[in-house]
Amino acid sequence: MCSNLGFSRWPSTHLLLLLSVLPLVTSSSRPQWILQRIPAVLPLQSEPRPAPLFLSPARLDVASQCDPECHLKAHRPEDRDLPQFLAYQTLHADGRLSETAVGIYGLDPNPNRSSEKVPRRRKREIFGPDGRYSIGGRDFALKYPFSAAVKLSTGCSGTLVGDRHVLTAAHCVHDGKNYVKGAQRLRVGFLKPKRDSRGAVSNLTANVDAAAQSGKMKFQWIRAKRTHVPKGWIKGNANDIGMDYDYALLELKKAHRRRHLKLGVSPPSRRLPGRRVHFSGFDNDRPGQLVYRFCRAGEETSDLLYQRCDARPGASGSGVYARMWDAGRRRWERKVIGVFSGHQWVERRGASQEFNVAVRITPLKYAQICYWIKGNFVDCREG
Template identity: 40%
Template sequence: MASLWFSLTTLAVAVSLVSTGASIPNNEDECHLTPIKVPVILDESTVRLQSPEFTAGDSSEPGVMCGIECQRKLPEPRPAELERLLSYETIYENGTRIFTKIKLEGVTELRNTSSSVVCKTGQLKRRKRQVYGMDGRFVITDKHFTTNYPFSASVKLSTGCSGILVSPRHVLTSAHCVHNGQNYLKGTKRLRVGIMKLRSKRRGGRQRGGRRGEKRRESEAGNERDVATEVQVREHRRKRKNRFRRETDSDQTRQPALRWTRVKQTQVPTGWMRRAGEEVSADYDYALLELKRPHKMKFMELGVVPVVKDIPAGRIHFSGFDNDQLGKVVYRFCSVLEESNDLMYQYCDAQKGSSGAGVYVRLRDQAGKGKWKRKVIGVFSGHQWVDVDGIQKDYNVAVRITPSKYAQICHWIHGDASQCALA
């Protein structure tokens, strides 16, 4: 009974945190997001490449990374280098692969970008603190929450990673979930995406040629029934069968399950592709998947937050399919401890399988007076060893969506630069 009460309590707290935010006195009510102008990405040329062999095994996260201070001191890439990094590969369901070179217009350095988070003056900004009184994962077991927004926007990849729905047809995830920096993973050839939906328990039906076939044979043998009586019997059975289905198809028997959809195409930035003698860069550990069929679930919009610590408590959220909780959505939130232009360092509890989850923030819309708005501002990459003053420290790292990355992902989704002018 005690364990049941604890489970119900933690679930109630998690739902309260996600849905209302009222139980966390962090002044998020006083802050809101403002639009940021982003550059324009145009496809300049395309080249057809040799079809990949899909030989790579499961990709792990990159090894020891350039330290936090090192990341901060890295110069902004020049426009030509940024265009190279944001050029991309597209691989289709039939194995066809093309390379697209892009042209970037209106580049703005992230360091010169004003914050997109505006808070009322006089509000205290809490920095460098973890979640108040609670730091852990919440396993969402209630089927109504699992299959409703925002948890329903989290999806599972057949390669074992997580992802986030960002349009009726598109899923944002980590690049290492489909490509190890040199080759595409074996599972990418027939990549599928699982979306949590309520599914009824189906009862086994009669096999063809069963009792009805026997009756037919008996009739043919001369043991015929009165036609009117037979019609009445069949009608009675039909009504009973329909009533039985309605009863067994009630809410109590409907359980959440992953409904799988094939991926039509996958797009990965060149910045993730490993050059000879170089390591992969976690800065570009993201990819976009286009589904073969559109889903009917509510998706989460993209956003840009140059400095997460501008948000009170610097709080981020994400949900995924951790391997130690098979078939269940796991939600967590925590504060960002450190951040560079491209990465966010934190200690959100996570297990393997959560990589690729969409990292989002929650703020008010309409100058802080509207509804709560969730914006995907990054992709959870996973555990990393970071070199800090010659000492290796471990963090959980998320890739930030910068204005240039936003323009690229938005271009992948819409194919129209006019729809991607503001984040």
């Protein structure tokens, strides 16, 4: 049975209680964000590229034909290969395309790379009973952290990670070979309350319920000014390592006025509170609704985090986040630690297991995304 967290079915106190107990830990066992030194990923030079044709239809699913053995080999690039994968393309709103080479400085010479087998990509699934929650009511959908979830005009979801920046999945704007239809005129939608004829904010719960029945939702749209996509995604679909780099950053033409989620380096899943991860997005089987879910994190590689959070197409690009204690600021902080990407099979001991998967924000990816947001590496040295 599908769960629903709107005023019509759940009192506000129920959801507030749910959010307050996730994670449920004592003060003596607080899971903490552990700051670490971040390498620098700096642009070296940019060159123009031919303007894209934008002929490919937008895809809400991606796939890989690489079997687990070839994928395992592909997921262990040498350090000398990393600048090729972290080089990036920038698509401008006027259709211009540029490609930027990068240099990597301060990289840990002995990274802790996982040897887990990496699975093939399929479609997203619901695992058993549907554990998603439809977020309704002005006290929820328009309040943090749910208010940080946005919708892309290509049909995916995204997460606010700066005053002008949205983190999403690369496949939402680029199919691995070409930029998709709509990428040049990409827009980002912010869920907003409807107003009555007098200009007053009307009852959002009723409007959300009505919108769900009609398949429509009230959004305020802002155009994207620039879109950054790592070359690892573009190169990856040719040599089967692309899923490690299925992330992109959008810069908006104007600033929004909402609180955004902070960016964080993905910790080992064993250090997550209750091993849980959370994310909200606009699943296409629930039109007119923002959908929230949380679940226990499963296996992981150095670049991917497996979990069994229920999700459907449209949730792609949602920011996967965790909430832990920030000892320096002496408060709980939510940080985005990954980008929801899709569904995969894991072959293990002769049996197939299935998981939904998120691209982890590694120190290198943190350095790259943070630089795209801040425009300098000085503010990106601790993650």
